Amino acid sequence: MAQPAGLLFSKDHEWVKLDGDVATIGISDYAQSSLGDIVYVELPRVGATLTQFAGIGVVESVKAVSDIFTPLGGEVLEINPALEADPALVNREPFDGGWFYKLKLGDDAEKSNLMSGADYDKLIAEA
């Protein structure tokens, strides 16, 4: 299945959409499907400074707790306010309404540690 255009992916199944130096981050459709019904998302606070690939929160399904590894470093600008009341948005709209947080990109060079949608497709095909 082709990934939405214009996104970058981490091997931890997070996606990034870049708009200038602002990155919107979420988890892939493959990730939400693997997790099953998502019932809780715990995100960093606005203003927190994140380091690329650090564990910065959790996403919980009915059965399991999984870490969220931020695909880029930077300062958290905003978290998705809809997820507290409706965490299942991540299942329904992983690339749209189910986004997790936005951050102000710290180091532009970190993008080179991420992969294209086509490369991500290969990764999940092998999983």
Add this chain to the structure above:
Amino acid sequence: MNEEPLRRTALFDVHRALGARIVPFGGFEMPVQYAGILAEHDAVRKRAGLFDLSHMAQFELRGADVAAWADTLTVNHVATMKPFQARYNIFTNDAGGAHDDVIFYRLPDRWLLVVNAGNAHKMWDHLQAHCRGDVQLTDLRGERALIAVQGPRSVEVLAPLVDADIAALKYYTCAETKAGGVSALIARTGYTGEDGFEIFLPAESASGLWDALISENRALLAPCGLGARDVLRLEAGMPLYGHELTEEITPLQAGLAWAVKFSKPSFTGKDALAAQAAADGFPRIAGLVLDGRVPARAGYRVLRAGKDAGEVRSGSIAPSVGNKSIATALLERDSATVGTRLGVEVRGTEHPATTVALPFYKRG
């Protein structure tokens, strides 16, 4: 714990074909979900769900002394059971802890004992070691399957395929009849808090009945995995062995005093349980409802005014309890009082919770 290879039930290929996600459970490769845990939960509460429970061990007991013998090993009455009656029971150790929680089914010429999959080896050894008098034990594992239909529309789903009048079957009774043309034992029992039936039948006939039930009830009946089953039983306040009931957590601590018959002359662990009941200060299983939506998982610490008050034993988001985060916890006595304000420690942060009475959910 990886002593032997995982086993498969007679329905394994059926689960695969339905797209189930398979996980190890109780020594078997079992479906944890098909369409999704919450959708399956919803089907059972509103319509009907179909479960493969063939991993649970079935032992057949025969002989004139079965009832008297089993009464010495368990807390509940066995000898008072009438033919075609089913009864919940608990095998205990000398300290009053639980070897397993089980259901006895009494039939005119024999008994069926259903034990938890994870305890099958332990229970078989326990029964063999204590076997005496006119008692013959047969291990039916591999030969017999168990399918459950659970939910408010269970009668409607199952009745067309069964010879006996299952609508007339009383709760915790059973009938020997035919299901899908095959000899079966059908009991009005379950582990979901809904009406429903459990169908014991030959393993080689399981997929035929399963397919017939699904194909004739497309809109009503959803295949359900162990994930939904766990949420359903937790909402209904039913114990899961290894969580609310263990070799260390006694039936009294688990809130199962109703099943402990001190009027029986003797049974394993009776003295220890009598002493525990008299002292009354023991930690016990209680319900918790968290203020927020964070799931409380087994093993999380429970705090009262900053001090240890106990430990979460099971927890889930509960669709039938307003999507709240619910849990059972083993709590020191005073914290188990309904209305006590507590905290559950989740990843280093304390989340407020209140002790509530079990069950969380009762069918209307």
